[in-house]
Amino acid sequence: MADVASLSPGAEALRRGATGPSGPKPRHVLSRRNIFLYGTLIVVALYYLLPLYVMIVTSLKGMPEIRLGNIFSPPVEITFEPWVKAWATACTGLNCDGLSRGFWNSVRITVPSVILSIAIASVNGYALANWRFKGADTFFIILIVGAFIPYQVMIYPIVIILREIGIYGSLTGLVIVHSIFGMPILTLLFRNYFTSMPEELFRAARVDGAGFWGIYLRIMLPMSLPIFVVAIILQVTGIWNDFLFGVVYTRPDTYPMTVQLNNIVNSVQGVKEYNVNMAATILTGLVPLIVYFVSGKLFVRGIAAGAVKG
Amino acid sequence: MSNSERPNQLFRNLNAKIASIPMVLTALVVFVGGTAWTVLYSFTNSKLLPRLNFVGLDQYHRLWSTSRWLVSIENLLIYGVISLVFSLVIGFLLAALLDQKIRFEDTFRTIFLYPFALSFIVTGLVWQWLLNPDFGVQRVVRDLGWTSFSFDPLYNSSIVIYGISIAALWQGTGLIMCLMLAGLRGIDEDIWKAARVDGIPAWKTYLFIIIPMMRPVFITTLVIIAAGIVKVYDLVVAQTSGGPGIASEVPAKYVYDYMFFAQNLGQGFAASTMMLLSVVIVIVPWAYLEFGGKKRG
Numbered sequence: 388m389a390d391v392a393s394l395s396p397g398a399e400a401l402r403r404g405a406t407g408p409s410g411p412k413p414r415h416v417l418s419r420r421n422i423f424l425y426g427t428l429i430v431v432a433l434y435y436l437l438p439l440y441v442m443i444v445t446s447l448k449g450m451p452e453i454r455l456g457n458i459f460s461p462p463v464e465i466t467f468e469p470w471v472k473a474w475a476t477a478c479t480g481l482n483c484d485g486l487s488r489g490f491w492n493s494v495r496i497t498v499p500s501v502i503l504s505i506a507i508a509s510v511n512g513y514a515l516a517n518w519r520f521k522g523a524d525t526f527f528i529i530l531i532v533g534a535f536i537p538y539q540v541m542i543y544p545i546v547i548i549l550r551e552i553g554i555y556g557s558l559t560g561l562v563i564v565h566s567i568f569g570m571p572i573l574t575l576l577f578r579n580y581f582t583s584m585p586e587e588l589f590r591a592a593r594v595d596g597a598g599f600w601g602i603y604l605r606i607m608l609p610m611s612l613p614i615f616v617v618a619i620i621l622q623v624t625g626i627w628n629d630f631l632f633g634v635v636y637t638r639p640d641t642y643p644m645t646v647q648l649n650n651i652v653n654s655v656q657g658v659k660e661y662n663v664n665m666a667a668t669i670l671t672g673l674v675p676l677i678v679y680f681v682s683g684k685l686f687v688r689g690i691a692a693g694a695v696k697g
Numbered sequence: 698m699s700n701s702e703r704p705n706q707l708f709r710n711l712n713a714k715i716a717s718i719p720m721v722l723t724a725l726v727v728f729v730g731g732t733a734w735t736v737l738y739s740f741t742n743s744k745l746l747p748r749l750n751f752v753g754l755d756q757y758h759r760l761w762s763t764s765r766w767l768v769s770i771e772n773l774l775i776y777g778v779i780s781l782v783f784s785l786v787i788g789f790l791l792a793a794l795l796d797q798k799i800r801f802e803d804t805f806r807t808i809f810l811y812p813f814a815l816s817f818i819v820t821g822l823v824w825q826w827l828l829n830p831d832f833g834v835q836r837v838v839r840d841l842g843w844t845s846f847s848f849d850p851l852y853n854s855s856i857v858i859y860g861i862s863i864a865a866l867w868q869g870t871g872l873i874m875c876l877m878l879a880g881l882r883g884i885d886e887d888i889w890k891a892a893r894v895d896g897i898p899a900w901k902t903y904l905f906i907i908i909p910m911m912r913p914v915f916i917t918t919l920v921i922i923a924a925g926i927v928k929v930y931d932l933v934v935a936q937t938s939g940g941p942g943i944a945s946e947v948p949a950k951y952v953y954d955y956m957f958f959a960q961n962l963g964q965g966f967a968a969s970t971m972m973l974l975s976v977v978i979v980i981v982p983w984a985y986l987e988f989g990g991k992k993r994g
Contacts, residue, residue, distance in 0.1 A: 424794060424797055424799060425799070427794060428795075428799070428805050431791065431809070432805055432808045432809070434867075435809055435867065435871075436808060437827075438823045438827060438867065439811075441823070441827060445826065453832065457836075457837050457840060458826070458832055458833055458836075458837060459837060507719045510716040511716055511717055511720050513716070514713035514714075514717050518712070518713035518716075519713075520709070520710045520713055520717075523713075526717065526720055526721050526724045527720070527724075529724040529725070529728060530723060530724045530728065532728075532980075533723075533724060533727075533728030533729075533732075535924060535976055536728060536973060536976065537949070537969065537972045537973060539948075539949055539953070539968075539969040539972055540731070540732050540735050540969045540972065540973045541727055541728070541731040541735070542956070543735060543747075543962070543965070543966070544727070544730065544731035544734045544735060545727065545731060547747070548727075566719075567723050567727055570719065570723050574720060598712070599713060624814055627816070628815070628816030628817070628818075629816075630816065630817065630930075630934070630935075631930055631953075634953075635953075645816050645819075645931075648818055648819070649822070649935050652822050652825075652935075653935070653938060661832065665823075668819050668822045668823060671816070672814075672815045672816070672819040675815060675816070676811065678814065679810075679811055679814035680807070680811075683807075686810075686814070687806075687810070
């Protein structure tokens with residue numbers, strides 16, 4: 388691609404010309420400015436890619452090679468054994484069934500949490516946008532301000548509440564916690580989206596006799612798929628990557644993948660197997676990475692919204 | 698919305714009220730109730746279980762005379778300044794570079810942002826490996842012939858917090874870049890044209906025209922970075938577990954350890970209340986600037 392680009396300055400000029408009559412002097416593709424610009428970008432990009440590269444090559448080496456060699460050198464002899472071990476037999480404490488346990492726990496936590504939190508927040512955002520009642524905005528403001536309170540302030544009272552209900556330590560408890568803390572940002576997201584929808588649409592449906600749920604299910608839901616996708620991306624990555632809630636609200640046998648990964652890598656007993664550790668690290672990062680690379684621009688939209696969460 | 702007056706106020710718009718029950722419960726019970734509860738119990742001498750046995754400010758006196766807490770605060774300040782300065786500067790520079798109508802912009806943006814998709818645990822573990830003195834960067838440079846080269850931030854208690862900051866910046870600058878890029882794209886093209894006509898060099902245009910115009914973006918970004926700084930926890934747990942010794946402890950970890958390991962709830966509550974206080978100090982002026990004054994945005 389780069390060669391083609393440098394061979395056709397005509398096409399380059401054409402492209403620049405198309406964006407507006409801004410360029411008076413024709414620029415050469417290999418100008419000093421371009422070398423500096425692309426040079427800097429490529430160096431920075433390499434820096435950002437380096438950890439991913441090191442993770443992958445380390446996970447494909449055997450331990451003797453790691454001890455002798457250079458972390459940046461590609462593997463001489465590729466082995467997938469660390470991956471198998473990380474997935475199936477790596478130990479945390481007494482459990483020796485690898486990260487697979489954490490993976491399935493994370494799936495069992497993430498799927499219901501994403502569905503529940505989005506269901507609650509979308510209906511709530513819809514109520515706030517189209518069916519405002521007295522006092523609704525007060526609660527909404529409290530909710531948004533609450534998003535800035537450090538979680539550490541609220542974790543213990545929630546432990547007590549969950550213990551009283553009898554679901555402390557269970558996956559159900561953690562799902563509820565994720566739904567609670569996902570609520571501010573998601574409600575904001577949906578409220579703003581529904582508010583921006585044409586008012587006439589809602590009025591017409593009202594005239595036709597549709598009620599609260601009817602309008603939500605038949606009109607709002609089908610028309611707001613993009614925002615649902617953004618919300619799903621935001622929640623899947625957020626909940627999958629969570630560590631604090633996982634470690635506080637679950638027991639060792641229901642630990643999510645991040646907690647188990649940390650326990651495998653940072654366990655003090657036994658010989659350190661760096662290749663297994665790196666394979667386990669990649670495995671844990673794989674789900675959000677896939678979400679990221681598949682979703683592209685929507686991910687950016689999601690994080691721009693989710694960033695408010697801090 | 699529906700303005701038709703009905704006799705019973707409570708049952709008007711009932712479905713919307715039912716739909717808002719989770720929000721009301723979360724806002725009142727968890728956010729307001731939970732916060733008030735923690736602040737209240739921070740004035741008690743609760744140990745293993747929360748008890749309403751008030752001891753005034755004793756927990757706070759103890760907190761501020763515990764060396765581990767003081768180290769945590771110092772680390773948070775260093776980490777905070779580094780995060781703020783470098784993520785703003787690097788994020789803005791990267792965004793400015795990407796805004797030069799370059800080719801492969803999407804590719805570069807994808808590369809700069811992908812670490813943000815990874816959890817702090819994964820980030821911490823990768824950088825623990827890269828900064829490992831026996832195998833990582835230090836060893837590679839020594840193998841090249843510079844045998845006295847020393848770069849082991851995670852094992853040197855005086856610089857460990859900088860080692861953590863390196864990982865945090867790698868993970869987080871992509872987000873700042875994205876926000877800045879959105880801000881730059883929001884600047885009217887005519888401003889650039891006018892500056893070019895007047896013969897103002899690009900760097901001067903950025904420094905004296907574009908950046909002041911992006912003030913709202915900078916403020917939002919600042920709040921986002923600040924909120925992230927106070928919460929830093931998993932990264933430290935994964936990368937150093939607070940070590941060597943207590944050299945890389947942070948307040949969030951102090952809270953967790955005192956609540957769930959040291960069984961000294963009162964200390965945990967007092968420490969978390971201090972965290973809340975620090976957020977209030979950051980957020981209130983911002984909220985005042987953003988929503989209090991007349992100049993919106």
